[in-house]
Amino acid sequence: MTVSASISPDSVPPILLENVGKSFRQGFWMRSSEVVKRVSLKVSAGSLFGYLGHNGAGKTTTIKMLLGLIEPSHGKVSVWGGNPASVGVRRRVGYLPEQPYFYDYLTAREFLAFHAELAGVPHGEQAGRIAELFDWVGLEGVGNVTLSRFSKGMQQRIGLAQALVGDPDLVILDEPMSGLDPVGRKQVRDIMLELKRRGKTVFFSTHILADAEAVCDQVAILVKGEIRCTGRLADLLAPKITEVEVVALGLPDGFAVEGVLLSRRDDGQHMRVSDASIGALLQKVLAAGGRVVSVTPHRETLEELFLNELNAVERAG
Amino acid sequence: MKRIVAIAQVTWREAVRNRILYSLLFFVVLMVVIAAVLDQMTMGQNGRVVADIGLLLIHVFGALITIFLGVAVISREIARKTLYVVLAKPVGRLEFLAGKLLGLTATLAVLMLVMGACLFAVASLFAVPPPLQFAWSLFLTWVELSLLCAVALLFSVSTGPFLSGMFTLGVLVIGHLTPGLREMGVRSGDALVRGVTSALYYLLPNLELFNRKQEVTYRLPVDWGHTGFALLYALAYGAMLFAAAGIIFSRRDFR
Numbered sequence: 001m002t003v004s005a006s007i008s009p010d011s012v013p014p015i016l017l018e019n020v021g022k023s024f025r026q027g028f029w030m031r032s033s034e035v036v037k038r039v040s041l042k043v044s045a046g047s048l049f050g051y052l053g054h055n056g057a058g059k060t061t062t063i064k065m066l067l068g069l070i071e072p073s074h075g076k077v078s079v080w081g082g083n084p085a086s087v088g089v090r091r092r093v094g095y096l097p098e099q100p101y102f103y104d105y106l107t108a109r110e111f112l113a114f115h116a117e118l119a120g121v122p123h124g125e126q127a128g129r130i131a132e133l134f135d136w137v138g139l140e141g142v143g144n145v146t147l148s149r150f151s152k153g154m155q156q157r158i159g160l161a162q163a164l165v166g167d168p169d170l171v172i173l174d175e176p177m178s179g180l181d182p183v184g185r186k187q188v189r190d191i192m193l194e195l196k197r198r199g200k201t202v203f204f205s206t207h208i209l210a211d212a213e214a215v216c217d218q219v220a221i222l223v224k225g226e227i228r229c230t231g232r233l234a235d236l237l238a239p240k241i242t243e244v245e246v247v248a249l250g251l252p253d254g255f256a257v258e259g260v261l262l263s264r265r266d267d268g269q270h271m272r273v274s275d276a277s278i279g280a281l282l283q284k285v286l287a288a289g290g291r292v293v294s295v296t297p298h299r300e301t302l303e304e305l306f307l308n309e310l311n312a313v314e315r316a317g
Numbered sequence: 318m319k320r321i322v323a324i325a326q327v328t329w330r331e332a333v334r335n336r337i338l339y340s341l342l343f344f345v346v347l348m349v350v351i352a353a354v355l356d357q358m359t360m361g362q363n364g365r366v367v368a369d370i371g372l373l374l375i376h377v378f379g380a381l382i383t384i385f386l387g388v389a390v391i392s393r394e395i396a397r398k399t400l401y402v403v404l405a406k407p408v409g410r411l412e413f414l415a416g417k418l419l420g421l422t423a424t425l426a427v428l429m430l431v432m433g434a435c436l437f438a439v440a441s442l443f444a445v446p447p448p449l450q451f452a453w454s455l456f457l458t459w460v461e462l463s464l465l466c467a468v469a470l471l472f473s474v475s476t477g478p479f480l481s482g483m484f485t486l487g488v489l490v491i492g493h494l495t496p497g498l499r500e501m502g503v504r505s506g507d508a509l510v511r512g513v514t515s516a517l518y519y520l521l522p523n524l525e526l527f528n529r530k531q532e533v534t535y536r537l538p539v540d541w542g543h544t545g546f547a548l549l550y551a552l553a554y555g556a557m558l559f560a561a562a563g564i565i566f567s568r569r570d571f572r
Contacts, residue, residue, distance in 0.1 A: 024570075024572065064401075064570075064571065064572070067404075067405045068404075068405075069401060069404060069405065070570045070571065070572065071570060087407045087408065087409050090405060091407040093405065095401075095405035097402060097405075099398075101397050101401075102399060102402070103327060103331065105334040106330065110330070114323055115402070115406065117319060117323040118320055118323055118324075118406040118407070118408050119406055120319075120407060159402070162402060163402075166406070166407075
């Protein structure tokens, strides 16, 4: 199934991909392998866009095309209406790579000052901007520590700081939650939401769907180099109730209902049924002397949508 | 220009924070002291051995440092993916290369000054070398090493660190042999040998142009005409190497 949802048009979208593909020559015989296939995508200004896909789906290759690090084999890549290979376009873009590697002989302050200089931040504003960023990403007090002594989580945070140092209008983050503990992941999510509140466009890739569902207002699902669906989460996820979960106590040991999956846990007997069968199930529970503790309706999750798309591709291929 | 200077500064910081560099520098100073001892053991040389061997050592170790730093400067950035965040900033790829080259040549200039000052001080204990010839010989060695940096840059945008190092070392060795090879080809009388040696002479840099150690050793006057030609040659050859490196680097995909 390919789902398509409308995205409101902007005069100059921050990201516009038109039928973009990329092939690499690999292996001893230099066989061509198509990593990204006919990707078309439009990201609205001011949105928080999740680019979702499994490992090896082509997310990082797409992002590198958005930054001019990789030339597309075919199709057109536009960032703020221009070619990302041009220096002028990249003035408005901040980027955090997946598994960031930095000049580890520099101190954190030297590193950010270097990137501030590259991003064209005026000298008079650099110190203030750097102090603000240290505070924002939670790296206060480590300005004079060399990056070689940073943990993976700290590397991710300093990477985020360098992406934001030029106050870019478009922030591209490749797996920004990778390697972070739950507190760090929440901080990154909060930073992304704050960027959106400030009117910035955030485009981030992830294979952790819970992260995307928590913050995104638009997503695209990439499976084996192809976009399977794109649009607003509210449009993509079915609004109807797919399942209802019932938790009951006091049911006899042999209690069973045809077509209902049961699992006994410490807090009671858990049962999942379709929305249409909930009335009949509740009657049987009460008739068997059980006490209903909770009835929770479930709607389609991003994970279910993603897995459906992945399964569809695997069945077809 | 600000971005080029910022990249050059980071390149300089990387070099001066590299412990291997200090090991090499220490070794050069040690060798100069040994040269001084040798001078004492040589009859009637009056400090010539110190200056002669010292300048040779500066040249050899300077070349090793150049290959070590020059080869790593791009290929390590590619291997470690540190250049991704730099090239994602509003930085042109030619600016990146120019910054790297500027940082390396500035580092080499400081190294030449430090090593040269050490040598001059030690040599002066025996006989003060002619200052003008000494400074000019060091300057031309620096020009040669800067040209070698451009060679290393070209190789390192095209291939990995090991091959880049081998190729650059090869150019250094052959670059000092090409005038002799050409002469050998002419004397051989064989058209094929003459053709090959002449092609090598014109294709590879003639690094012997920058060797003016004899002017220090024998206290000869500086040949300004030759020096001017050597400088123009280095500029033209270096510009060609930089342009070739720039074309390759600009077209490269960073996967």
